[in-house]
Amino acid sequence: MAPVRRKKAAETAKEPEKLTIERVKELHNQIRESPKYFNNIAILIDEYKTLLKEFGTDTNEDLNILTRFVSSTLVRVFDHIITTKQLKLTSFENEQKEIVRKWLKSKYNDFKLCLVETWKIDIDNEGTYALKMDNLDSLMKFVKIESKHFSSNNDExxxxxxxxxxxxxxxxxxxxxxxxxxxxxxxxxxxxxxxxxxxxxxxxxxxxxxxxxxxxxxxxxxxxxxxxxxxxxxxxxxxxxxxxxxxxxxxxxxxxxxxxxxxxxxxxxxxxxxxxxxxxxxxxxxxxxxxxxxxxxxxxxxxxxxxxxxxxxxxxxxxxxxxxxxxxxxxxxxxxxxxxxxxxxLEYPDFYTKLYAILTPELLHLSYRSRFFRLLDIFMSSTHISSAIVASFIKRLGRLCLTAPPSGIVCVIPFVYNLLKRHPTCMLLIHCTERETADQFDDKEPDPAKTNALESSAWELEAVIHHYHPNVGSLAKIFTQPFNKYSYNMEDFLDWSYSKLVDNELNKRFKGELAVELESWDSLLGEEGYLKEYVY
Incomplete structure (x- = not known):
C-alpha cells in the first residue's frame, strides 16, 4: 500500500478571518447569547488594539467606520455586563464565578485604557476627532453606570x-x-x-x-x-x-x-x-x-x-x-x-508704593494702557488717601506726559482733573504762586508719601497746554479754568489712538476760508526730490 503523504501544517492552517462589521455583530450576538462566548470580548479588544495601531499611522473612511463600530460594540457589551451585575462582587459566588468576574474586570479595565489611549493619536482629521469624542462620551457613560451599579447596596x-x-x-x-x-x-x-x-x-x-x-x-x-x-x-x-x-x-x-x-x-x-x-x-x-x-x-x-x-x-x-x-x-x-x-x-501697607513704582515712562506707550487707567481709577477712588500720596501720583503722571504720545496724554489729563476734584488740598499744585524756583519734587524717591510733591507745582501740566497736537493742548487748558465742571467719564478717553486723533482732525469742519499756496503745483516734489522753481 502506498504511503499517505501528510499535508504540511502551513497548507492546512486557515488564514485568520478578516474583521468586518458583520463579524463584529456576530461576536457581539454570541456574547449576549451565553457566557461561554465571553472569550469573544478578548478577541474584540485585541482587534480594537490592532485597529488603533493602524489608525495611528494611516486613516481612511473604512478604517474609521470599523474602528468606531468595534468601540461602540464593546461599550454596549460592558454596559450589559455591568447592568446585569456580572462585575459586582457578591457573597454567595462560587469559585468559578469569581474567576470569571475577575477576568471580566481585567478586560473592562483594559478596554477603558484603550479608550483613553486613543486621545494620544496625533493625526488631525474628522475621523480622528469623531473617534476621540466618541470615547470621551463612552468613558463618561461608564462613570454614570458604575456609579449606579457598583455601590455596595442598591440605595447607597x-x-x-x-x-x-x-x-x-x-x-x-x-x-x-x-x-x-x-x-x-x-x-x-x-x-x-x-x-x-x-x-x-x-x-x-x-x-x-x-x-x-x-x-x-x-x-x-x-x-x-x-x-x-x-x-x-x-x-x-x-x-x-x-x-x-x-x-x-x-x-x-x-x-x-x-x-x-x-x-x-x-x-x-x-x-x-x-x-x-x-x-x-x-x-x-x-x-x-x-x-x-x-x-x-x-x-x-x-x-x-x-x-x-x-x-x-x-x-x-x-x-x-x-x-x-x-x-x-x-x-x-x-x-x-x-x-x-x-x-x-487684608492689610497691605505697601500697596500704593508698589502702584507708584509702575508709573514708568514705558507705561503710556503700552497697549494695555487703557486697562491700567481703569484699574488706577478704582485704586485712587478713595477720598481717604493722603494728599501727599495723591500729589505724588499727579506729579509723576505729569512728568510722564512730557515724553508720552498724544493718545497717552489724553488719558492722563481727565484722570488728573478727577483727582484734583476729589482731593481739593492738592489744588496747591496748580494754584499756588509762591514756590521756589527749583522743583522740590524728588523723582527718585520710591515712597509716594515722601516725595515732597506738595512743595512742588504741576508745571508739567502747563507745558502740555503748549503741546504740538491741538486736541491735547485744548484739553489741557481745562486746568486754567475754574474747577466747576463735573468729573470726566474716563471711558470717553481710554481708547484714543493716533488713528482716532487723525480722523478727528480730518473730519473737523473749518469756519471761513483756509490759507492756501499762492501758486498751484502739479506735484508735491520734482524728479530730483524738490521743486526747482519754488523760492525756498
Missing part, C-alpha cells in the same frame, strides 16, 4: 471616582502648548472644550469631584511641560463662567445618587482652594501667571474659604512683572491685592 450613594480620575488623568494632558492662546493661556483643545460644555458646566457632582481628583493627580511626579499643559487645560475649563451661583446655586447631578458630601459647599470651597494653590505654585509660564491674575477676582477669590492665602502668589507675580519686564503682570497682581483689601480687609 456612590460616585465612580476611579474611572473619573482615569478620564481626567489623560484628558488634562491632551492638546499642545503650542496651541496656547497668548492673551489668556487657554488651549484650543476640542476634547477639553467638549468636556467643559457637555459635562463640567452642566453637572455639579462632576465639578465637585473634578477638583478633588485633580489634587491627587498633581501630587504625582510630573515633568514641568506636563504640569504646564494641565494648568492651561484647567484654565480653559474654569475661565468662561463661575463655578456656581453664589446667591442661588443650582446643583444638577450627573449620577443618580451621588454622595451627600457633594452638597457641602464649605468642603467644596476647601478642596477648590487646595487645588488652585497647588496649581499656582507650579512652575508656570508668564502667560499662565497672567491668565490666573485675569480671572482671580471673579473665578477664584469668591470660591475660596480664605482668599488671603493668595497674597504670596500676588506679591510674587508683582515682582515677576518687573523681572521679566512685563508690567501687565504687576498691574494685574495689584488688582487681586485690591480685591483682598476691599472685600476681606
Amino acid at each position: 450613594p456612590f460616585f465612580s471616582n476611579r474611572t473619573y480620575k482615569l478620564v481626567l488623568q489623560h484628558l488634562l494632558i491632551t492638546g499642545n502648548l503650542s496651541q496656547m492662546l497668548a492673551h489668556d493661556a487657554t488651549i484650543d483643545n476640542f476634547l477639553i472644550l467638549e468636556f467643559r460644555e457637555s459635562y463640567f458646566n452642566k453637572y455639579w457632582d462632576l465639578r465637585y469631584f473634578f477638583f478633588s481628583e485633580l489634587i491627587s493627580i498633581l501630587e504625582t511626579e510630573l515633568d514641568p511641560h506636563t504640569q504646564q499643559l494641565i494648568v492651561s487645560n484647567v484654565i480653559t475649563v474654569i475661565k468662561p463662567q463661575p463655578l456656581y451661583d453664589l446667591k442661588n446655586p443650582e446643583l444638577t447631578m450627573y449620577v443618580e445618587n451621588p454622595p451627600k458630601t457633594v452638597s457641602n459647599m464649605r468642603q467644596f470651597r476647601s478642596t477648590f482652594e487646595k487645588c488652585i494653590l497647588k496649581l499656582i505654585n507650579l512652575k508656570l509660564l508668564p502667560e499662565q501667571y497672567k491668565a490666573f491674575l485675569f480671572i482671580l477676582h471673579k473665578r477664584i477669590i469668591p470660591f475660596f474659604n480664605n482668599p488671603t492665602k493668595l497674597m504670596d502668589f500676588l506679591t510674587d507675580s508683582y515682582n515677576l512683572g518687573f523681572n521679566v519686564k512685563d508690567i501687565s503682570l504687576s498691574i494685574l497682581s495689584l488688582n487681586g491685592l485690591w480685591e483682598l483689601m476691599r472685600q476681606f480687609n
Whole structure:
C-alpha cells in the first residue's frame, strides 16, 4: 500500500478571518447569547488594539467606520455586563464565578485604557476627532453606570471616582502648548472644550469631584511641560463662567445618587482652594501667571474659604512683572491685592508704593494702557488717601506726559482733573504762586508719601497746554479754568489712538476760508526730490 503523504501544517492552517462589521455583530450576538462566548470580548479588544495601531499611522473612511463600530460594540457589551451585575462582587459566588468576574474586570479595565489611549493619536482629521469624542462620551457613560451599579447596596450613594480620575488623568494632558492662546493661556483643545460644555458646566457632582481628583493627580511626579499643559487645560475649563451661583446655586447631578458630601459647599470651597494653590505654585509660564491674575477676582477669590492665602502668589507675580519686564503682570497682581483689601480687609501697607513704582515712562506707550487707567481709577477712588500720596501720583503722571504720545496724554489729563476734584488740598499744585524756583519734587524717591510733591507745582501740566497736537493742548487748558465742571467719564478717553486723533482732525469742519499756496503745483516734489522753481 502506498504511503499517505501528510499535508504540511502551513497548507492546512486557515488564514485568520478578516474583521468586518458583520463579524463584529456576530461576536457581539454570541456574547449576549451565553457566557461561554465571553472569550469573544478578548478577541474584540485585541482587534480594537490592532485597529488603533493602524489608525495611528494611516486613516481612511473604512478604517474609521470599523474602528468606531468595534468601540461602540464593546461599550454596549460592558454596559450589559455591568447592568446585569456580572462585575459586582457578591457573597454567595462560587469559585468559578469569581474567576470569571475577575477576568471580566481585567478586560473592562483594559478596554477603558484603550479608550483613553486613543486621545494620544496625533493625526488631525474628522475621523480622528469623531473617534476621540466618541470615547470621551463612552468613558463618561461608564462613570454614570458604575456609579449606579457598583455601590455596595442598591440605595447607597456612590460616585465612580476611579474611572473619573482615569478620564481626567489623560484628558488634562491632551492638546499642545503650542496651541496656547497668548492673551489668556487657554488651549484650543476640542476634547477639553467638549468636556467643559457637555459635562463640567452642566453637572455639579462632576465639578465637585473634578477638583478633588485633580489634587491627587498633581501630587504625582510630573515633568514641568506636563504640569504646564494641565494648568492651561484647567484654565480653559474654569475661565468662561463661575463655578456656581453664589446667591442661588443650582446643583444638577450627573449620577443618580451621588454622595451627600457633594452638597457641602464649605468642603467644596476647601478642596477648590487646595487645588488652585497647588496649581499656582507650579512652575508656570508668564502667560499662565497672567491668565490666573485675569480671572482671580471673579473665578477664584469668591470660591475660596480664605482668599488671603493668595497674597504670596500676588506679591510674587508683582515682582515677576518687573523681572521679566512685563508690567501687565504687576498691574494685574495689584488688582487681586485690591480685591483682598476691599472685600476681606487684608492689610497691605505697601500697596500704593508698589502702584507708584509702575508709573514708568514705558507705561503710556503700552497697549494695555487703557486697562491700567481703569484699574488706577478704582485704586485712587478713595477720598481717604493722603494728599501727599495723591500729589505724588499727579506729579509723576505729569512728568510722564512730557515724553508720552498724544493718545497717552489724553488719558492722563481727565484722570488728573478727577483727582484734583476729589482731593481739593492738592489744588496747591496748580494754584499756588509762591514756590521756589527749583522743583522740590524728588523723582527718585520710591515712597509716594515722601516725595515732597506738595512743595512742588504741576508745571508739567502747563507745558502740555503748549503741546504740538491741538486736541491735547485744548484739553489741557481745562486746568486754567475754574474747577466747576463735573468729573470726566474716563471711558470717553481710554481708547484714543493716533488713528482716532487723525480722523478727528480730518473730519473737523473749518469756519471761513483756509490759507492756501499762492501758486498751484502739479506735484508735491520734482524728479530730483524738490521743486526747482519754488523760492525756498
